Amino acid sequence: MPEKMTHIPYYPGCTLKSKALGYERSAKDCARVIGFEMHDIEKWNCCGASFPLTKDNLMGLAAPTNILVEAEQHCTERKIDAQLITLCSFCYNTLKRTDFAFKEDPGKLKTLNEFLDRKYHGNVKVTHYLEYLRDVIGFDNLSKMVKTDLSHLRVAPYYGCLLLKPEKELGLDDPEEPVILHDFLDALGCQVVDFPGQVDCCGAYLIMRNPDKVLELSHKILDEAAEYGAQTLVTACPLCQSNLDQSEVVRGEMPILYFTQLLAIALGLETEHHQFDTHCVDPKSIVASCQKFKECANAK
Amino acid sequence: MQINTENNQTALRNLEIATGETISDCYQCGKCTAGCPASMDPSPSLLIHLLKLGLFNQAISAESVWDCMSCLTCSERCPKNVNPAAIIEGLKRIHLNNMDSEINLHSLGQEFLAHSTQQAVVSGFRKFV
Numbered sequence: 001m002p003e004k005m006t007h008i009p010y011y012p013g014c015t016l017k018s019k020a021l022g023y024e025r026s027a028k029d030c031a032r033v034i035g036f037e038m039h040d041i042e043k044w045n046c047c048g049a050s051f052p053l054t055k056d057n058l059m060g061l062a063a064p065t066n067i068l069v070e071a072e073q074h075c076t077e078r079k080i081d082a083q084l085i086t087l088c089s090f091c092y093n094t095l096k097r098t099d100f101a102f103k104e105d106p107g108k109l110k111t112l113n114e115f116l117d118r119k120y121h122g123n124v125k126v127t128h129y130l131e132y133l134r135d136v137i138g139f140d141n142l143s144k145m146v147k148t149d150l151s152h153l154r155v156a157p158y159y160g161c162l163l164l165k166p167e168k169e170l171g172l173d174d175p176e177e178p179v180i181l182h183d184f185l186d187a188l189g190c191q192v193v194d195f196p197g198q199v200d201c202c203g204a205y206l207i208m209r210n211p212d213k214v215l216e217l218s219h220k221i222l223d224e225a226a227e228y229g230a231q232t233l234v235t236a237c238p239l240c241q242s243n244l245d246q247s248e249v250v251r252g253e254m255p256i257l258y259f260t261q262l263l264a265i266a267l268g269l270e271t272e273h274h275q276f277d278t279h280c281v282d283p284k285s286i287v288a289s290c291q292k293f294k295e296c297a298n299a300k
Numbered sequence: 301m302q303i304n305t306e307n308n309q310t311a312l313r314n315l316e317i318a319t320g321e322t323i324s325d326c327y328q329c330g331k332c333t334a335g336c337p338a339s340m341d342p343s344p345s346l347l348i349h350l351l352k353l354g355l356f357n358q359a360i361s362a363e364s365v366w367d368c369m370s371c372l373t374c375s376e377r378c379p380k381n382v383n384p385a386a387i388i389e390g391l392k393r394i395h396l397n398n399m400d401s402e403i404n405l406h407s408l409g410q411e412f413l414a415h416s417t418q419q420a421v422v423s424g425f426r427k428f429v
Contacts, residue, residue, distance in 0.1 A: 013419070014418035014419065014422065015417045015418045015419045018418060019416075019417045019418065020417065046418070046422055048422065048426065049418075049419045049422035049423040049426065050370060050422075050423045050426050050427065052389075052426075053319070053370060053383070053385055053386040053389040053390075054318050054319050054320075054386055054389050054390050054393060055318065055319060055320030055386070056317070056318045056319075056320075057393075060426070088419065090419045090423070161369075161371040161372060161373070162372075165371070165372040165373070165375075165376050166372055166375060166376060167376065175376050176376075200337055201337045201338075201369050201371035201373070203369060204369045204370070204371065204420075204423070205369065205370075205419075205420050205423035205424050205426075205427060206338075206367070206369050207416065207420050207424075208403055208408070208416075208420060208421065208423070208424030208428060209366060209402065209403050209424065209428055210366075210367070213338070213367065217337060217338075238417050238419060239417050239419050239420050239423075242415075242416070242417045242420070246415065
């Protein structure tokens with residue numbers, strides 16, 4: 001256990017406290033082992049889930065602005081750098097784009113501050129958990145913490161859309177040929193299955209209006225991943241996880257994991273409360289196939 | 301956004317102001333359409349073409365705008381920095397301002413909602429209601 005934990009303000013968002021609780025719990029458990037503690041900001045509200053694409057829709061920025069104000073206050077009170085870590089791709093996209101919109105047009109910030117009767121100073125650096133692992137912890141260092149042998153596991157990295165697009169505003173990775181999840185999986189020691197559907201859309205919120213279309217799109221992604229030899233697929237987005245998992249249930253072959261659930265296994269953590277049992281396609285066989293290094297050595 | 305669609309030119313100008321896009325920038329290369337995972341029909345480039353031709357009512361009544369998932373593939377790939385996803389969202393908003401919700405909330409059902417992620421429901425409300 002690291003001696004001093006870095007305090008990182010964290011924005012959970014609605015899904016992480018309910019349907020994707022396993023994502024949050026695994027992320028927080030891993031963080032503690034890696035050396036940082038994720039603290040929920042005190043008063044948070046839903047970010048609105050989707051960033052408004054029409055420029056005149058300032059009302060859509062009110063919810064994320066409120067969150068940015070809370071994050072800024074959280075950091076000021078503790079005298080730490082203003083930043084906010086997120087797990088959900090939708091939250092990440094909405095919060096980071098809102099901050100970007102203010103940098104591009106300070107007039108919008110003024111309007112929102114007046115409307116909310118609060119003051120966001122525009123200082124919060126919105127960071128995705130994966131980004132923090134890559135840029136602050138370093139994947140090289142992460143690989144040294146791995147305690148479980150995952151070398152037998154063929155894992156497909158699935159990025160989806162909102163983690164990467166628009167590149168100009170998020171700047172996390174190349175939206176067409178991203179590598180961050182590839183490099184992450186590489187650090188964990190698994191076999192990375194590079195497949196064409198990794199940046200295709202799963203259907204996202206269309207599940208509310210046209211579930212058949214979501215099924216069609218998700219099946220295409222899952223078929224490609226299976227064709228390229230993946231045993232499991234990892235994602236950073238609860239909606240991607242849900243759409244893919246519910247689509248795969250017909251076939252019941254490929255479990256869809258959050259990348260932090262696999263990270264917890266890799267770090268040799270207790271994963272009982274990481275809610276693997278809530279997945280439609282049971283990841284039990286995948287979890288059971290992963291043995292800690294010393295156990296492998298003993299077996300030999 | 302309130303757009304009177306009776307006058308095509310005014311409607312188009314108002315759509316441009318609302319979305320921040322310049323529709324005439326599009327040179328119809330079709331890259332947006334080629335990359336659209338929703339296989340929209342009429343396609344994103346055709347919708348923009350209809351707008352350029354002044355056929356505003358045809359564009360806003362196209363059923364395909366509701367197939368858009370705002371995945372931003374079109375916007376990311378446009379060589380002219382047009383944002384088709386924003387234009388499509390603009391068309392959706394005009395619709396929603398002039399009519400009822402695009403989804404029947406009562407028909408969603410308890411079981412469906414029990415399995416849905418909150419972010420899908422919130423996004424659905426933002427895009428279809």
